[in-house]
Amino acid sequence: LxxxxxxxxxxxxxxxxxxxxxxxxxxxxxxxxxxxxxxxxxxxxxxxxxxxxxxxxxxxxxxxxxxxxxxxxxxxxxxxxxxxxxxxxxxxxxxxxxxxxxxxxxxxxxxxxxxxxxxxxxxxxxxxxxxxxxxxxxxxxxxxxxxxxxxxxxxxxxxxxxxxxxxxxxxSLSVVAKFPGFVCPIVEKNDDSFLEFEDARHPVIEKLRNDIGSEFVPNSIQLGKKYKKNVQLITGPNMGGKSSYVRMSCVMVILAQIGSFVPATKCRVSLFDQIVTRMGASDDI
Missing domain, CATH: 1.10.1420.10 (MutS, DNA mismatch repair protein; Chain A, domain 3)
Incomplete structure (x- = not known):
């Protein structure tokens, strides 16, 4: 082969x-x-x-x-x-x-x-x-x-x-596809960008939390013209999960567009050509 x-x-x-x-x-x-x-x-x-x-x-x-x-x-x-x-x-x-x-x-x-x-x-x-x-x-x-x-x-x-x-x-992608709680994403070619995740999780943080006997709290997201919501402002207390929520969204988009299964019960996204982030002096996605 x-x-x-x-x-x-x-x-x-x-x-x-x-x-x-x-x-x-x-x-x-x-x-x-x-x-x-x-x-x-x-x-x-x-x-x-x-x-x-x-x-x-x-x-x-x-x-x-x-x-x-x-x-x-x-x-x-x-x-x-x-x-x-x-x-x-x-x-x-x-x-x-x-x-x-x-x-x-x-x-x-x-x-x-x-x-x-x-x-x-x-x-x-x-x-x-x-x-x-x-x-x-x-x-x-x-x-x-x-x-x-x-x-x-x-x-x-x-x-x-x-x-x-x-x-x-x-x-590696074939191994990920067998993980429990991962689904095949639907990537659509659409002039209007959108995100639709149901019960999405950050794969790395979820693994780390599972290792200590804890669970990652899933989140659902709907963004885009079709949902009449193009911007989402995330607020909350320190250590409340704001950064994890934003990172999770970016990681889901990347995984979907490289052909990987994603940690969610449903995932539909349009094609994206960039992710712009500025989260802190020493932070990254």
């Missing part, structure tokens, strides 16, 4: 750009696994291969630790020390088990001690460098994708964004 409204070449352009990207990684904002084209993003895959070799080094070290301590049940543990701080590849052992002098104690509990070995520390340093290098390389690759889109496909994507924004607006 989206591409049926766009130029034919645009669909192929988008598909071509997406072929080299992993949609699941994109959704998770995981740039490390975003790129699929090994030929185009060779540096990314080269660094990932180096990381895999380092991870194999951890596996080899674990086998040596098991042989040294004669315990096949030993596995690496990961310890979270903060919101984003993690200690990886720890060796967790009961306190009673002795370890070589070169091992470093990381943390201790009543029952266990967590260690790291010189080999693990060396591998962790290499892993940290490669992970940082991968992040920088992936960021550069992503910037290159954006630059390519901007320089080669700007006009195409501008068309696509206009189509998407139109769909978004129409979808």
């Amino acid at each position: 989206l591409f049926s409204s766009a130029p034919k070449k645009l669909e192929e352009t988008v598909k071509s750009l997406l072929r080299g990207l992993d949609p699941e990684a994109a959704e998770k904002k995981d740039k490390g696994n975003l790129f699929l084209d090994q030929e185009k993003y060779g540096q990314v895959f080269a660094i990932k291969s180096e990381i895999k070799l380092i991870e194999k080094g951890f596996d080899a070290e674990l086998l040596e630790i098991r042989k040294l301590l004669r315990r096949k049940d030993i596995n690496y543990r990961t310890l979270r020390t903060g919101y984003s701080s993690v200690l990886e590849y720890l060796i967790e052992l009961p306190k009673a088990i002795g370890v070589p002098r070169g091992w470093t104690t990381i943390s201790t509990t009543q029952r266990v001690v967590r260690y790291t070995t010189p080999t693990v520390e060396h591998l962790l340093e290499k892993l940290a460098r490669k992970r940082e290098e991968l992040v920088l390389t992936c960021n550069e690759a992503w910037e290159a994708v954006l630059e390519s889109v901007s320089s080669k496909h700007h006009a195409d994507f501008k068309i696509l964004l206009e189509i998407v924004s139109t769909f978004d607006a129409l979808l």
